[in-house]
Amino acid sequence: MHHADYPRVIFQSESNCAFSVLGVSFYKEGLIYATTLGCRVLVIILTSGFFMVTTSISENAAYLELSGLSYKTVYVLMSVCYILPEMMRNMRKIQQAQKVRGTNPQKTLIQKLKSVLPVLIPLVIKTLDQSMTRSISLQLRGFDNLNRTVRTSQRVYRLSRTLHIGLTGLAILLIGWKIWTKINGL
Incomplete structure (x- = not known):
């Protein structure tokens, strides 16, 4: 070749x-x-x-919804964000249950992997089941109702205006620097 x-x-x-x-x-x-x-x-x-x-997941969902995304799209995006913390929570529960049963604490990385592998499939299944339960409960509450009102209350942060101005200035500075380096061939 x-x-x-x-x-x-x-x-x-x-x-x-x-x-x-x-x-x-x-x-x-x-x-x-x-x-x-x-x-x-x-x-x-x-x-x-x-x-x-x-930022919290519920805050992100509220901002995305206020920006005009449909609630279904926001739910799909945010449900992905819920899965990892949910899996970590479930894993901690399993590890605590193993400690209560008298399972020896794992000292090396290989021992930790050996203890995680047998519970990996039940962990994933339980997390997906919780996600489906959440989805069903939202559907029963009418989350896809066309007459649903969007939550408009927003949290007020200290220094938010100053930070927004600073971040905007930083973005302008970085864009200007990128354009300058392109023009000068650097």
């Missing part, structure tokens, strides 16, 4: 080979592209994580 058949991330051009491992050559352009892509994904993960940690 010729090297042109491989992705361009690994094989870019013959002149800029950075290094080779086991006959696979890594080129400067491909490494820069992979690093840039990885950094972009990392920024998305970190900012969404920061967003989810700093």
Whole structure:
């Protein structure tokens, strides 16, 4: 197989080979592209994580609904956000029950993994069952009713105006810096 058949991330051009491992050559352009892509994904993960940690799920749902999204769409988005904390809560309950039964505490990572694997499937099933129960109860309460009123009460934060101005200024500064670096070829 010729090297042109491989992705361009690994094989870019013959002149800029950075290094080779086991006959696979890594080129400067491909490494820069992979690093840039990885950094972009990392920024998305970190900012969404920061967003989810700093605001409650119900607040996020209220803001999304006020921005014009349908309640069903908001529910689908927020139910995904509920699953991980729900699984963590269920896992803590299972671990506490194991301790009460006298299960030895796990000291190493391998011991912890061995204790988690047998309860993983019941944990996922229980969490999905709780999610379906929540969905059914919302449907019974009429969450998809067309005449439903949107909750308009919002929480008031200290320094919110100052922080919004600061974040807007920072966004303008970063966009300006990005444009400046593109124009100057940096």
